[in-house]
Amino acid sequence: MEITRRSFIKSAAVNSAVAAAAMLFPGISFGAAKDGDLESGKIQWKKTPCRFCGTGCGLLVGVSGNRAVAVKGDPNSPVNKGLCCVKGYHSIQALYGKDRLQKAQVRQNGKLVDVPLKDALDLVAQKLKETVEKHGKNSVSIYGSGQWTIPDGYAASKLFKGCIGTNNVEANARLCMASAVTGFATSFGLDEPMGCYDDIDHADVFVTWGNNMAEMHPVLFSRMLANRKRKTHVKIIDFATRLTRTSQAADKSIIFKPQTDLAVANAVCYEIIRNNWVNTGFVNSHVSFHKGLAEIGYGTKDHFEFQDKPETVDFEKFKAFLQDYTPEKVEKISGVPAKDIKYLAALYGDPDKKVTSFWCMGMNQHTRGTWINNLVYNIHLLTGKISSPGNSPFSLTGQPSACGTVREVGTLTNRLPHGVVMNEADRKHAAEIWQVPVANIDPKPTYHTVEMFRALDRGDIRFMWIQVTNPMVTMPNLKRYRDGALKEDRFIVVSDVYPTPTTDVADVILPAAMWIEREGFYGNSERRTQHFEQIVPPPGEAMCDTWQLIEVARRLGFEKQFPWPRETYIGEIWNEYSKFHNSPKHRMASYQVLKERSGVQWPFVDGKETKWRYNPKYDPAAAKDKDFDFYGCPDNKAWIWLRPYEPAAESPDTEYPFWLNTGRVIEHWHTGSMTRRIPILHSAVPSAYVELHPDDAEALGVVNGDKVKITSRRGSIVMTASINGRGMPPRGMVFVPFFDENYLINEVTLDAFCPISKQPDYKKCAVKLERVS
Amino acid sequence: MPIFSYLAYPAAGAKETLLGDLRRLKYCEVMPADNEDLLILVTDTPDEAAEALLQQKIKKLSSLQSLSMAFGHADLQTDHVKKG
Numbered sequence: 104m105e106i107t108r109r110s111f112i113k114s115a116a117v118n119s120a121v122a123a124a125a126m127l128f129p130g131i132s133f134g135a136a137k138d139g140d141l142e143s144g145k146i147q148w149k150k151t152p153c154r155f156c157g158t159g160c161g162l163l164v165g166v167s168g169n170r171a172v173a174v175k176g177d178p179n180s181p182v183n184k185g186l187c188c189v190k191g192y193h194s195i196q197a198l199y200g201k202d203r204l205q206k207a208q209v210r211q212n213g214k215l216v217d218v219p220l221k222d223a224l225d226l227v228a229q230k231l232k233e234t235v236e237k238h239g240k241n242s243v244s245i246y247g248s249g250q251w252t253i254p255d256g257y258a259a260s261k262l263f264k265g266c267i268g269t270n271n272v273e274a275n276a277r278l279c280m281a282s283a284v285t286g287f288a289t290s291f292g293l294d295e296p297m298g299c300y301d302d303i304d305h306a307d308v309f310v311t312w313g314n315n316m317a318e319m320h321p322v323l324f325s326r327m328l329a330n331r332k333r334k335t336h337v338k339i340i341d342f343a344t345r346l347t348r349t350s351q352a353a354d355k356s357i358i359f360k361p362q363t364d365l366a367v368a369n370a371v372c373y374e375i376i377r378n379n380w381v382n383t384g385f386v387n388s389h390v391s392f393h394k395g396l397a398e399i400g401y402g403t404k405d406h407f408e409f410q411d412k413p414e415t416v417d418f419e420k421f422k423a424f425l426q427d428y429t430p431e432k433v434e435k436i437s438g439v440p441a442k443d444i445k446y447l448a449a450l451y452g453d454p455d456k457k458v459t460s461f462w463c464m465g466m467n468q469h470t471r472g473t474w475i476n477n478l479v480y481n482i483h484l485l486t487g488k489i490s491s492p493g494n495s496p497f498s499l500t501g502q503p504s505a506c507g508t509v510r511e512v513g514t515l516t517n518r519l520p521h522g523v524v525m526n527e528a529d530r531k532h533a534a535e536i537w538q539v540p541v542a543n544i545d546p547k548p549t550y551h552t553v554e555m556f557r558a559l560d561r562g563d564i565r566f567m568w569i570q571v572t573n574p575m576v577t578m579p580n581l582k583r584y585r586d587g588a589l590k591e592d593r594f595i596v597v598s599d600v601y602p603t604p605t606t607d608v609a610d611v612i613l614p615a616a617m618w619i620e621r622e623g624f625y626g627n628s629e630r631r632t633q634h635f636e637q638i639v640p641p642p643g644e645a646m647c648d649t650w651q652l653i654e655v656a657r658r659l660g661f662e663k664q665f666p667w668p669r670e671t672y673i674g675e676i677w678n679e680y681s682k683f684h685n686s687p688k689h690r691m692a693s694y695q696v697l698k699e700r701s702g703v704q705w706p707f708v709d710g711k712e713t714k715w716r717y718n719p720k721y722d723p724a725a726a727k728d729k730d731f732d733f734y735g736c737p738d739n740k741a742w743i744w745l746r747p748y749e750p751a752a753e754s755p756d757t758e759y760p761f762w763l764n765t766g767r768v769i770e771h772w773h774t775g776s777m778t779r780r781i782p783i784l785h786s787a788v789p790s791a792y793v794e795l796h797p798d799d800a801e802a803l804g805v806v807n808g809d810k811v812k813i814t815s816r817r818g819s820i821v822m823t824a825s826i827n828g829r830g831m832p833p834r835g836m837v838f839v840p841f842f843d844e845n846y847l848i849n850e851v852t853l854d855a856f857c858p859i860s861k862q863p864d865y866k867k868c869a870v871k872l873e874r875v876s
Numbered sequence: 877m878p879i880f881s882y883l884a885y886p887a888a889g890a891k892e893t894l895l896g897d898l899r900r901l902k903y904c905e906v907m908p909a910d911n912e913d914l915l916i917l918v919t920d921t922p923d924e925a926a927e928a929l930l931q932q933k934i935k936k937l938s939s940l941q942s943l944s945m946a947f948g949h950a951d952l953q954t955d956h957v958k959k960g
């Protein structure tokens with residue numbers, strides 16, 4: 104057995120190296136590389152989507168006995184066609200960390216003690232009930248994740264919104280995707296991309312907007328490189344605030360000052376109009392023009408509210424609005440040379456070039472996140488480069504099921520699995536499927552994520568159940584929210600797979616089954632739903648998050664709403680959930696089809712997937728007598744928005760002269776609670792660091808490896824300096840990855856958010872630096 | 877049982893020399909790319925001491941420009957991941 108396991112690992116090592124080489128050198132071939140023992144039939148291969156990012160690569164997991172022993176890319180998955188990144192290849196090792204949570208724990212006299220899982224579930228149900236009785240239904244909440252499977256999110260929404268009757272349901276995707284959602288909703292009336300990853304194979308030009316794809320979406324990035332290798336005219340333009348591995352591979356890197364992407368996007372539109380590159384036929388038929396409020400605030404105070412007031416305008420108003428955004432004026436704001444702005448505009452404006460724009464956190468974690476999403480759509484709409492192969496404004500997701508679970512199931516305070524709580528017809532539809540009185544579903548949204556944690560701090564929320572996420576590392580302005588969670592008379596339940604700073608504040612810890620230790624579905628960035636079966640058993644008493652919710656729901660008396668037997672509940676939940684999306688605009692594949700295939704894209708109608716929405720050649724919901732049909736908005740048009748440049752919530756000044764930018768590295772997934780337990784990923788990047796520009800380092804007297812104190816108006820942290828490392832910020836900016844719980848950079852960040860999406864901006868606040876001797 | 881795989885970049889014009897140098901080292905398996913100046917190196921050593929020794933020998937090769945790790949399995953301890 105040892106020899107066999109060793110040869111499995113060796114084969115995985117070879118496969119991993121081949122994949123890494125293929126990313127750097129598309130088309131590279133190794134005649135000697137064979138799958139060897141992995142093909143010997145001694146292990147069974149089962150398909151699953153990758154546990155980690157929103158790319159949603161298909162994996163094949165090799166199982167021997169009860170253990171996952173090997174991983175390879177699923178050649179049947181159209182996403183990655185057999186390729187994986189370093190996280191995917193090592194993903195199964197995250198199942199086997201030495202400190203996996205295997206038993207439930209309950210805090211007694213300040214200490215967490217092991218208890219039978221059944222007793223812990225009893226306590227959760229009892230506390231939930233007592234809190235509702237004492238403080239009202241809006242004093243209890245659930246906070247989940249874009250790593251929730253679809254059934255987890257569905258069960259949570261049904262229990263809290265449908266049965267208990269509170270809209271206190273949020274997920275960490277609010278911190279990563281909310282601006283994408285409101286961007287889609289305001290520009291197209293419906294969420295999620297019109298295009299798909301096949302755009303990568305068709306485009307002539309790629310513009311990455313604040314998006315380090317080489318590290319964050321490496322498999323998609325390698326598809327881009329492969330396209331460029333095949334067709335030598337293909338160009339990759341990196342439009343960013345710091346130099347990264349993406350910049351190294353790009354044909355051109357354009358660096359802009361934080362927040363000024365708003366101005367540059369408007370300047371690109373200005374140039375497109377000035378040069379008569381507007382696709383007039385497309386614009387006249389398919390676009391309408393709209394204006395919203397300006398100076399909309401930043402949400403840094405409790406109870407902040409904002410409601411936009413859209414006003415319909417016309418092309419001439421749009422043109423006049425853009426007069427403030429000539430390339431020369433915008434050069435002064437953004438630091439981007441006017442000639443580079445003109446170059447970008449010429450790429451978008453060239454009728455013979457297919458252009459795909461990619462973005463992720465850079466545009467979404469932005470106090471004007473909705474606006475910048477709108478503005479990139481404006482460029483694609485003005486030129487008609489949308490909804491056709493290779494022409495695609497493409498908002499990438501970070502998490503494996505941010506789309507599937509949070510956006511499609513609607514696990515946000517204002518949403519339902521179909522529609523919104525404010526809409527009576529949507530509430531009726533949900534109540535009918537959920538078999539609850541319609542009056543149970545509150546028509547008023549309650550708290551978005553930041554406000555939910557503020558409510559916990561204030562005492563408006565007393566009970567919070569946190570599943571599959573680690574907010575005590577990820578909340579901005581973290582100290583306030585950790586102190587709030589630790590206050591007297593707060594009850595925190597955490598379902599997770601490893602101890603984290605969030606389990607540190609828990610009153611009850613429920614050990615969770617992870618990924619392929621249970622059955623589930625994820626939904627990736629390109630509207631692809633992916634099923635995975637239970638492949639290995641969970642350790643100890645670890646239990647699937649969905650089943651934890653069902654156990655608690657039944658203890659609260661909701662047996663009728665949660666009737667499914669344990670053998671079949673995931674399939675039955677899928678069948679019930681699918682009723683919410685039973686129209687050609689969003690029909691989903693059946694349970695059986697999803698079990699058979701390596702993911703299926705919705706709308707899935709008459710056995711066919713939809714690759715490009717709003718285009719009748721591909722989309723069954725689009726009117727056949729038109730060339731495009733933007734059926735999401737009431738006027739059947741896509742909306743161009745007049746959105747101005749406005750500064751960040753907090754900018755550097757004399758006291759705090761640096762921008763702080765935070766993000767990720769390829770080796771680690773989010774807060775590192777899984778990847779830091781994978782030995783090789785941990786040893787590759789064992790701890791967080793602060794990247795500085797070499798000139799700033801010199802001015803501060805700092806060399807590589809020195810300690811630097813980073814201080815904002817909210818907190819400070821001491822970290823090791825990295826100069827000329829894998830990324831390089833411009834002068835006046837530092838970058839810190841957030842994967843390391845030993846360096847809680849979010850004690851320094853600011854909890855300002857986009858007033859429309861309520862998504863915080865983790866990319867911009869002001870700090871000062873000191874060398875620590 | 878440390879097992880690692882690397883992308884090995886040869887010094888200019890030294891792909892064949894590097895292939896020979898690595899093949900001569902114990903615990904090393906090498907696969908040259910057919911169409912690029914790149915090799916895949918897989919090391920499979922019995923323990924950490926042998927691994928460290930091998931690393932030293934590899935680093936001394938003048939035919940090698942740089943190594944970039946692609947995969948590793950070492951049964952390393954990560955208990956220190958959780959603070960406190």
Ligand code: SF4
Pocket residue numbers: 153154155156157158159160183186187188189190191192319320321322323
């Ligand atoms: S790119 Fe994302 S989904 Fe694909 S293997 Fe890597 S982490 Fe997994």
